[in-house]
Amino acid sequence: MTAALDVKGLTTRFDTRAGTVTAVDDVSFSVEPGRIMGLVGESGSGKSVTGFSILGLIDEPGRVSGGQVMVEDTDLRTLSPDALRSMRGRKVSMVFQDPMMTLNPVLRIGDQMAMAVRVHEEMPQAKALERARDALGIVGIPSPEERLAAYPHQLSGGMRQRVAIATALLHRPAVIIADEPTTALDVSIQGQILAEVRRLADETRTAIVWITHDLAVVSSLADDICVMYAGKIVERGTAEEVIGQPRHPYTRGLLDSVPGQHEPGARLPQIPGSTPQLSHLPSGCPFRNRCPRATQVCTTLPPFTSTGGHSVLCHHPLEVS
Amino acid sequence: MTDAVTTPNIAPDEPVGPPVETRVTRLKNFWSDFRQSWVAIGALIVIVTLLLLSFGAPLVAPQDPYDMAMLDWLDAFLRPGTEGTGGYVHVLGTDNAGRDMLSAILYGLRTSFTIGLSAGALALTIGITVGLTAAYFGGRIESVLMRIIDLQLSMPAILLALVLVALLGQGVMQIILALVVAQYAYFARTTHGAATVERGKDYIEAARSTPLPTHRVLFKHLLPNVMPPLIVVATVQVASAIALEATLSFLGVGLPLTEPSLGSLISNGFKYIHSDRYWLSIYPGIFLMITVVAINLVGDQVRTVLDPRHSR
Amino acid sequence: MFGFIISRFLQAIVVVFAMSIIVFVGVYAIGNPIDVMIDPAATAEMRARLIAQYGLDQPLWRQYLTFLANVAQGDLGRSMVYNTSVTGLVFSRLPATLELVLVAIAIATIIGIPAGIYAGYRPKSFASKAIMALSILGFSVPTFWIGMLLIMGFAVELGWLPSGGRGDEGTFLGISTSLATANGWSHVIMPAVNLSLFKMGLMIRLTRAGMVEAMQTDYVKFARAQGLPDRQIVFKHVLRNISIPVVTVFGLELGSTLAFAVVTESVFNWPGVGKLIIDSILTLDRPVMVTYLILVVILFVIINFTVDIVYARLDPRVRLGGTK
Numbered sequence: 001m002t003a004a005l006d007v008k009g010l011t012t013r014f015d016t017r018a019g020t021v022t023a024v025d026d027v028s029f030s031v032e033p034g035r036i037m038g039l040v041g042e043s044g045s046g047k048s049v050t051g052f053s054i055l056g057l058i059d060e061p062g063r064v065s066g067g068q069v070m071v072e073d074t075d076l077r078t079l080s081p082d083a084l085r086s087m088r089g090r091k092v093s094m095v096f097q098d099p100m101m102t103l104n105p106v107l108r109i110g111d112q113m114a115m116a117v118r119v120h121e122e123m124p125q126a127k128a129l130e131r132a133r134d135a136l137g138i139v140g141i142p143s144p145e146e147r148l149a150a151y152p153h154q155l156s157g158g159m160r161q162r163v164a165i166a167t168a169l170l171h172r173p174a175v176i177i178a179d180e181p182t183t184a185l186d187v188s189i190q191g192q193i194l195a196e197v198r199r200l201a202d203e204t205r206t207a208i209v210w211i212t213h214d215l216a217v218v219s220s221l222a223d224d225i226c227v228m229y230a231g232k233i234v235e236r237g238t239a240e241e242v243i244g245q246p247r248h249p250y251t252r253g254l255l256d257s258v259p260g261q262h263e264p265g266a267r268l269p270q271i272p273g274s275t276p277q278l279s280h281l282p283s284g285c286p287f288r289n290r291c292p293r294a295t296q297v298c299t300t301l302p303p304f305t306s307t308g309g310h311s312v313l314c315h316h317p318l319e320v321s
Numbered sequence: 322m323t324d325a326v327t328t329p330n331i332a333p334d335e336p337v338g339p340p341v342e343t344r345v346t347r348l349k350n351f352w353s354d355f356r357q358s359w360v361a362i363g364a365l366i367v368i369v370t371l372l373l374l375s376f377g378a379p380l381v382a383p384q385d386p387y388d389m390a391m392l393d394w395l396d397a398f399l400r401p402g403t404e405g406t407g408g409y410v411h412v413l414g415t416d417n418a419g420r421d422m423l424s425a426i427l428y429g430l431r432t433s434f435t436i437g438l439s440a441g442a443l444a445l446t447i448g449i450t451v452g453l454t455a456a457y458f459g460g461r462i463e464s465v466l467m468r469i470i471d472l473q474l475s476m477p478a479i480l481l482a483l484v485l486v487a488l489l490g491q492g493v494m495q496i497i498l499a500l501v502v503a504q505y506a507y508f509a510r511t512t513h514g515a516a517t518v519e520r521g522k523d524y525i526e527a528a529r530s531t532p533l534p535t536h537r538v539l540f541k542h543l544l545p546n547v548m549p550p551l552i553v554v555a556t557v558q559v560a561s562a563i564a565l566e567a568t569l570s571f572l573g574v575g576l577p578l579t580e581p582s583l584g585s586l587i588s589n590g591f592k593y594i595h596s597d598r599y600w601l602s603i604y605p606g607i608f609l610m611i612t613v614v615a616i617n618l619v620g621d622q623v624r625t626v627l628d629p630r631h632s633r
Numbered sequence: 634m635f636g637f638i639i640s641r642f643l644q645a646i647v648v649v650f651a652m653s654i655i656v657f658v659g660v661y662a663i664g665n666p667i668d669v670m671i672d673p674a675a676t677a678e679m680r681a682r683l684i685a686q687y688g689l690d691q692p693l694w695r696q697y698l699t700f701l702a703n704v705a706q707g708d709l710g711r712s713m714v715y716n717t718s719v720t721g722l723v724f725s726r727l728p729a730t731l732e733l734v735l736v737a738i739a740i741a742t743i744i745g746i747p748a749g750i751y752a753g754y755r756p757k758s759f760a761s762k763a764i765m766a767l768s769i770l771g772f773s774v775p776t777f778w779i780g781m782l783l784i785m786g787f788a789v790e791l792g793w794l795p796s797g798g799r800g801d802e803g804t805f806l807g808i809s810t811s812l813a814t815a816n817g818w819s820h821v822i823m824p825a826v827n828l829s830l831f832k833m834g835l836m837i838r839l840t841r842a843g844m845v846e847a848m849q850t851d852y853v854k855f856a857r858a859q860g861l862p863d864r865q866i867v868f869k870h871v872l873r874n875i876s877i878p879v880v881t882v883f884g885l886e887l888g889s890t891l892a893f894a895v896v897t898e899s900v901f902n903w904p905g906v907g908k909l910i911i912d913s914i915l916t917l918d919r920p921v922m923v924t925y926l927i928l929v930v931i932l933f934v935i936i937n938f939t940v941d942i943v944y945a946r947l948d949p950r951v952r953l954g955g956t957k
Contacts, residue, residue: 057857060757089860101851106873106949115869116859151949167859472648477892480929484922487914564775571777572899572911591781591900595789595796603785606778617773 003030004174004207010067012053021278023049025231031207038218039211041228042275047211051177055094056084072174090120093168097180099160103152110148113167120171135166140196158189177209194221215258219243227251230286237310245320247312249291354626361622364615371612375430382424383409386581401600414600426605429581437563440500445555448508453539456516470506478503482565486574496575500562511554515547549627556620560613567609583609641941645934652930656923657697710920719920723906729799730905732812734890736821737828745836753844771834780827780900794823797902824901832886839882843875877947884940888933
């Protein structure tokens with residue numbers, strides 16, 4: 001099966017006054033149709049920038065400086081700006097974190113969605129609105145006809161996020177990049193949206209990249225997981241492999257600091273230190289000065305080692321039991 | 322369990338936010354950001370030069386334009402670059418009373434700066450007091466004070482100043498007073514706006530919950546955080562005070578010509594606009610324009626640098 | 634919506650009333666107009682007669698009440714200088730000022746908004762920096778000085794345009810206005826440009842700031858992620874959003890343009906109300922000052938009132954209320 005999205009060696013740099021910062025460093029992964037890939041990392045790890053880089057939506061002073069982004073059979077990186085624009089929303093679309101901000105507050109839901117329909121397919125407004133209504137129905141919005149005439153502020157946060165997802169789905173894209181779409185929502189709403197997304201992926205065969213910092217969410221939702229640290233993917237595998245048998249010390253640390261799986265009252269383990277600033281990375285392995293397993297060799301860049309589909313970027317990976 | 326309470330869930334030696342800035346580093350950062358614009362640097366140099374020249378006018382200027390004894394009717398309307406009876410060259414010419422234009426301009430600039438800076442400083446002080454009082458006490462005090470401010474701000478400053486000067490009479494003190502009354506409201510609104518945003522934040526709540534006296538919370542905690550927008554407003558308002566004074570003098574309700582400000586000099590020159598005696602109005606006008614624009618350019622860069630959204 | 638209008642209307646009446654007191658007291662505290670009007674050699678008897686004739690011997694509160702009673706009958710008093718009805722005087726001057734303000738606002742909008750949009754859309758380009766530099770000039774250089782330069786350049790040196798005054802009036806749609814004749818336009822264009830520069834600078838900055846801010850919002854990023862071209866994002870998404878603050882400030886500035894006309898009218902000798910107020914301040918013509926100031930207050934209140942309603946029309950969040 002060909003992958004819906006195949007990213008190879010994607011690199012994005014930002015030119016700041018302090019120098020050039022590599023926010024996305026040689027990132028590679030692929031997602032097959034109908035599968036959900038969780039892209040996990042702390043804030044500042046470059047996971048959102050990866051999402052924007054895939055769509056070619058990096059603004060000054062940033063730029064995608066290398067790599068390949070294959071969506072079905074097209075390399076987005078080789079397209080002209082206009083051809084790339086016509087891919088966005090049609091072949092690959094994106095959903096953002098805060099549903100309060102992603103919809104234009106002064107335009108009706110229907111008008112916003114119809115605009116997104118008609119930019120890629122010529123059709124009368126009435127037909128575009130029908131398409132929008134159907135999309136709202138698909139994501140489980142009750143009485144979609146009425147919602148078309150509503151303004152964003154008249155809907156709840158969960159509803160707005162559904163509208164955003166419906167908008168992303170309008171052209172049945174091969175790939176949807178979801179940038180923490182449930183972080184701003186209540187836990188109960190979050191559960192509903194996750195179930196909906198799972199169903200959509202299965203039914204529409206859309207490949208989904210689910211960007212999040214929440215391991216609990218990905219472990220219940222994702223088929224595959226990539227763990228990002230300081231712009232690099234440090235571990236990649238199926239959800240069972242990464243969650244069940246993490247090999248990178250960082251992944252281990254993340255999993256250990258999730259509350260709930262420990263004895264009540266016990267001190268929660270934590271990763272010492274904090275996410276490094278990208279402009280002040282240590283040489284070699286970026287995790288080494290927070291890593292319990294670091295040795296002298298970690299001052300050199302570690303290689304990617306794989307067992308089956310499970311890869312890890314580490315000199316001293318944890319043993320598979 | 323006390324252990325769990327006192328230890329935050331983050332590594333204690335690594336602060337989460339940006340590194341704490343001391344006052345000195347903040348100033349250094351400000352300067353290094355400010356420097357980025359050569360236009361702003363140029364404007365700053367211009368302002369400093371003009372300040373030195375105008376306040377040093379008694380030493381620099383070839384003539385004291387206040388001293389009627391030094392004026393000679395024979396020198397009237399000399400073209401720029403002509404030598405007068407005083408035995409020196411009038412670089413910018415002379416006016417209808419034989420006043421050396423360069424001297425008059427430098428003295429006038431001094432008056433303009435004095436008026437602009439004192440009006441700005443006074444308006445700032447009053448504005449901060451009113452704005453902070455309103456924001457800190459809230460309730461009825463706030464709504465009454467802000468209603469007055471809004472009402473006043475809906476009147477254009479020029480009109481207010483015009484009526485006030487007509488009411489108070491001509492003179493430097495009167496003009497300063499009129500400008501202060503016309504301008505303090507801008508500071509009050511800015512202070513109030515910034516302070517109400519800050520008021521909602523936790524650190525003020527925290528400071529208030531301690532037995533600190535009110536004025537300490539106001540001036541030690543609230544004020545430093547509302548300073549950045551105030552600095553920007555202050556630069557703009559000093560420029561606008563200078564422009565306003567010039568406008569009032571031009572309209573004939575400001576300073577008399579015996580006390581030259583840039584406005585009264587231009588106003589005087591305006592009478593001769595249809596003859597070819599352009600230098601009477603053009604030169605003071607150029608100085609006025611350069612002064613006001615330079616202050617605004619500096620203010621503009623300060624705004625850019627202090628804007629929290631401004632990327633470092 | 635109806636309740637909103639009613640409450641705003643009542644507020645407006647209170648403001649006008651309060652301002653009329655302030656204006657009256659303020660203006661009547663200025664000097665003694667009799668000293669200006671009367672021949673210094675006049676006898677004390679003549680003086681007293683004149684004072685009594687203008688009611689200046691009455692206590693201030695009684696003068697105010699008399700004033701209010703007269704206002705209720707549409708009589709704002711007689712000008713002490715022109716010796717005609719003040720209402721007639723002010724309204725005869727008003728069309729000239731409105732003409733000037735209208736043309737100035739039109740110029741500021743037609744040039745300012747597109748320039749601001751461009752400067753906000755491409756903030757780093759050279760053209761944008763030039764636009765911003767000009768806008769700084771526009772609202773920092775005093776109006777009267779630019780007006781003077783315009784006269785020197787276009788009237789004195791080049792001789793293309795008249796240096797002042799209002800041109801011939803013509804009739805357009807039953808309204809007598811100088812905008813109906815070519816000669817009228819040749820007179821109005823220079824003062825109008827002069828008056829517009831400040832507003833134009835403001836317009837550019839406002840539009841640009843709104844534009845820059847809007848281009849960084851999530852809804853713009855979301856629209857880009859849907860493949861919308863920039864042109865559509867700017868004109869369909871962003872413009873609608875930034876029009877709200879722009880219309881608000883613009884409306885509020887309409888009033889201040891009227892006030893700023895004072896300066897421009899003086900420079901260009903334009904026979905409007907602004908010139909009238911300056912003359913009346915210089916001659917302490919109290920009834921004219923009071924009438925003008927109250928007129929300005931009323932105009933301001935009407936403008937604010939209208940802006941509030943337009944604002945509510947434009948922003949669905951205000952118009953429809955609803956959840957946050």
